[in-house]
Amino acid sequence: MCARYTLSSSEKEILAAYSATMTEPFTPTINARITERMPVITADEPDKIQQMHFQLVAHFAEGPKSVKATFNTRDDKIMESKLWRPLFVNHKRVLIPANGFYELDKVTAPQENQVYKFGLTDREIFSYAGLWSKWVGPGYELPYYSFSIITTESNTKVGNVHDKKRMPVILNKEDEALWLSKDVSPAQLMQLLKPYPDDLMYAERSSVRANTPGLIQSGDQNSL
Template identity: 35%
Template sequence: MCGRYSLSKSKIELEERFQAEMLSDFKPRYNIAPTQLVPVITSDSPKGFSYFYWGITPDFAKNKPVSQKFINAKAESVNEKVSFKTSFQKRRCLIPADGFFEWKKIGKKTKTPYRFTLANEEPFAFAGIWEEYENEKGENKHTFLILTTAPNSLVSEIHDRMPVILNRDDEKKWLDKYSKEEELIKLLGTYPANEMISYTVSPLVNSVGNDSPAIIRKTSPMDQFGNYTLFG
């Protein structure tokens, strides 16, 4: 599962990396959570960032609010499940990020948050699918979810799933409406562990109300439940 990620790079950095125009009001995000409105790049508009809600409303749930339950889909079955098949075929997207978070269970009630990034700390893209739906007010809204796959050896120490991180060369293939299904499935593998790093971060990440650079700073495990003012 992927339930929290970051996009802390600047507008200029993201525009250069993805060769797409970012909305002028973009601000770096350090603790992105489900149901929030965040930038994506869609197959319909690959030259610009669009703002979609994280948490898809599947075809069988018309006129329902954005759901926290539908935030991920398994890459192994996304082309077969009725709820996601059409989106996989026609509505694919890139979800720009520069890190994601998972929690390691320590004891019965304690969990330590970890952040995972590329070893070079550059931005990357999750593979995603998107949906359009009409809300109760008759307004058209756009939502997305992140595809997940089996973890590499780095992530598997913390969690049994990880988001699909696309190779940079494969991003255009993922957005290409003419890519064949068998080609797309091949893109959804596990990202190499030797090209990633992980580190512990402040428990400030536990609250979705916190969204500051302190969230992504490296924190020694001994400080996890110490003086929170250290991270202000």
């Protein structure tokens, strides 16, 4: 599952990739982790790039640290979940800007604890499909806004290292507006939740480790 990703592009580069404005300053990161605040674009306000916490907290949860929090949303269970389905059908959808994501190799050499970074060969900045939620409760003066990344079955490149054969949903550029549209049916949107083509992705070894920040090192690009 996708628990770490990168958005190392500058604000200027992000703004150039989307027809939206930043609502607050953003610091680029090569290692976005669970609960960090990261940029998203919502279907409700598609002209704004906002920041929310990475890990979706159900509106009915006891709080942001609830066991009901989830950083990934499975596409094959989205229509049956009491958390995900209402968000999906009621337009609580987001674009999540990114440059790449990390996966630990649990297939070819699990004992080596090797992490791979995956990115796209056809563009530097792309969007994950995601859902967002608003939680309000005691102990928090302001609402807690959070999001999750939708995952689907993996393509071959990601599946070569991911033992559960899952990967984040990466939207085609031309499908980003459709994902945020409120004039399409859930059935149409489900068609967008599919693996990204192998030939448009690269994989390289990374020095990022499971629970520590790290720097990306050059590796065997396209070796998977």
